[in-house]
Amino acid sequence: MQIFKFGGTSVGRPERMHQVAELVQSGQERKIVVLSALSGTTNSLVAIGNALFAKDNALARTLIEELFEHYLDFYTELVESTEAQAKALKIIETHFSFIRSLPGHFFNNRLNKELLAQGELMSTKLFTTYLHEQGVKAQLLPALDFMLINDEQEPDIAFSSAKLTELLSTYEDTKLFITQGYICRDHEGEVSNLSRGGSDYTATLIGAAVKAEEVQIWTDIDGLHNNDPRVVENTFPIPELSFDEASELAYFGAKILHPTSIIPSQRFNIPVRLKNTMEPQAAGTLINAKFTATGAVKAVAAKDGITAIKIRSNRMVLAYGFLRRIFEVFEKHKTPIDMITTSEVAVSLTIENTDKLEEITKELSLFGQVQVDTDQSIICVVGDFGEEKVGIATKVLDALVDTPIRMISYGGSDYNISLLVNSNHKTDTLVKLNNFLF
Numbered sequence: 562m563q564i565f566k567f568g569g570t571s572v573g574r575p576e577r578m579h580q581v582a583e584l585v586q587s588g589q590e591r592k593i594v595v596l597s598a599l600s601g602t603t604n605s606l607v608a609i610g611n612a613l614f615a616k617d618n619a620l621a622r623t624l625i626e627e628l629f630e631h632y633l634d635f636y637t638e639l640v641e642s643t644e645a646q647a648k649a650l651k652i653i654e655t656h657f658s659f660i661r662s663l664p665g666h667f668f669n670n671r672l673n674k675e676l677l678a679q680g681e682l683m684s685t686k687l688f689t690t691y692l693h694e695q696g697v698k699a700q701l702l703p704a705l706d707f708m709l710i711n712d713e714q715e716p717d718i719a720f721s722s723a724k725l726t727e728l729l730s731t732y733e734d735t736k737l738f739i740t741q742g743y744i745c746r747d748h749e750g751e752v753s754n755l756s757r758g759g760s761d762y763t764a765t766l767i768g769a770a771v772k773a774e775e776v777q778i779w780t781d782i783d784g785l786h787n788n789d790p791r792v793v794e795n796t797f798p799i800p801e802l803s804f805d806e807a808s809e810l811a812y813f814g815a816k817i818l819h820p821t822s823i824i825p826s827q828r829f830n831i832p833v834r835l836k837n838t839m840e841p842q843a844a845g846t847l848i849n850a851k852f853t854a855t856g857a858v859k860a861v862a863a864k865d866g867i868t869a870i871k872i873r874s875n876r877m878v879l880a881y882g883f884l885r886r887i888f889e890v891f892e893k894h895k896t897p898i899d900m901i902t903t904s905e906v907a908v909s910l911t912i913e914n915t916d917k918l919e920e921i922t923k924e925l926s927l928f929g930q931v932q933v934d935t936d937q938s939i940i941c942v943v944g945d946f947g948e949e950k951v952g953i954a955t956k957v958l959d960a961l962v963d964t965p966i967r968m969i970s971y972g973g974s975d976y977n978i979s980l981l982v983n984s985n986h987k988t989d990t991l992v993k994l995n996n997f998l999f
């Protein structure tokens with residue numbers, strides 16, 4: 562079994578969906594195809610939800626009709642026959658009749674999650690309609706029947722595995738299955754999701770659940786590049802990465818992969834291949850358990866929206882238990898720490914989620930002086946930094962002689978150096994690293 566995932570950019574235009582239909586028919590392998598919503602749809606649904614929360618029904622209605630128009634244009638170019646067009650229109654009208662029912666009524670988080678699920682529900686149904694019009698045998702598998710998260714938002718792979726085994730055996734003669742990325746049910750059976758960009762995660766979770774040979778993530782670029790192609794020119798795809806390297810890059814900003822998507826693949830040792838829908842012959846990037854020692858830097862990524870917190874206290878000198886007390890504050894407020902550096906008189910650390918910043922700062926100030934700096938970026942440099950390697954860290958720092966660096970974290974793993982800079986310096990830092998390291 563292979564899992565193919567196509568993101569919003571790969572299904573965002575009718576001609577792209579036609580191309581995707583060709584790609585999923587290649588080869589003899591049984592496939593589960595995971596689709597995201599058409600590009601822009603989830604953003605529109607988020608905006609509609611925000612308008613509804615703000616009780617701005619007029620804005621919500623305008624946004625809904627704009628999105629509806631987009632789908633009307635889309636389906637007429639997607640399918641041709643009168644029968645298929647009637648089916649596609651029915652799908653769109655059914656989903657929009659739910660969306661249109663929302664303004665003017667009580668709106669809450671549950672309804673919002675249902676609203677956000679409409680994009681993937683429509684894209685998969687429209688795609689299956691097109692495949693059927695083309696005479697292709699394909700079965701739609703509703704993700705809401707087999708994707709489940711518990712009360713800690715953790716996906717239940719064992720549940721998905723049992724459900725999928727049952728579902729797949731019902732369609733023994735079918736080779737092609739279509740399902741929704743991103744959406745799932747929560748522990749109370751309500752519609753939920755795996756957070757923004759979560760379709761990659763759906764694909765690797767399904768891969769783990771059915772013990773797939775490979776998960777292929779198809780997008781609009783030919784693999785994971787050595788630097789952020791949105792910021793830096795002349796980047797190039799990396800042919801092979803280990804699970805650990807890919808995880809670091811995804812977590813620290815390489816948008817091509819959802820940060821958590823490597824976890825199930827690594828746990829069940831299922832290779833992930835990143836491919837370009839627009840250029841299928843390009844090799845892309847293969848992510849697997851193998852670590853290739855290169856003695857060099859492989860890639861750089863950056864993550865914005867970081868807040869740095871420094872706690873300064875003389876009581877730290879020769880004291881033990883100080884760090885534990887600091888960590889307990891973050892644990893209590895369920896706030897993950899990304900980077901940490903310490904000296905004898907101060908601890909600096911970074912967080913992304915600032916929902917509980919006020920409470921955290923208040924509690925930390927009991928231990929010493931607290932300084933908070935927002936608008937920071939983590940620059941993550943991934944490469945072969947084993948302790949026996951010399952000179953690579955120097956190269957990274959040499960590239961940044963003129964850059965004010967707020968924090969440096971080195972030695973946490975054999976393949977990562979993280980730097981914290983003010984976000985004003987992000988682009989400049991990425992360009993300098995690109996020019997100097999590659």
Ligand SMILES: Nc1ncnc2c1ncn2[C@@H]1O[C@H](COP(=O)(O)OP(=O)(O)O)[C@@H](O)[C@H]1O
Nearest residue numbers: 568569570780782784785786788789815816817
């Ligand atoms: N290091 C990187 N390598 C490749 N692409 C990257 C990297 N960093 C950011 N990107 C961006 O990620 C985009 C693909 O991710 P995304 O928009 O989520 O695709 P999809 O819609 O297929 O899910 C690319 O168009 C590219 O601009």
Ligand SMILES: N[C@@H](CC(=O)OP(=O)(O)O)C(=O)O
Nearest residue numbers: 568569597603757758759760
């Ligand atoms: N549609 C969802 C899930 C997703 O993963 O989308 P994409 O694959 O286009 O990044 C979102 O926009 O968050």
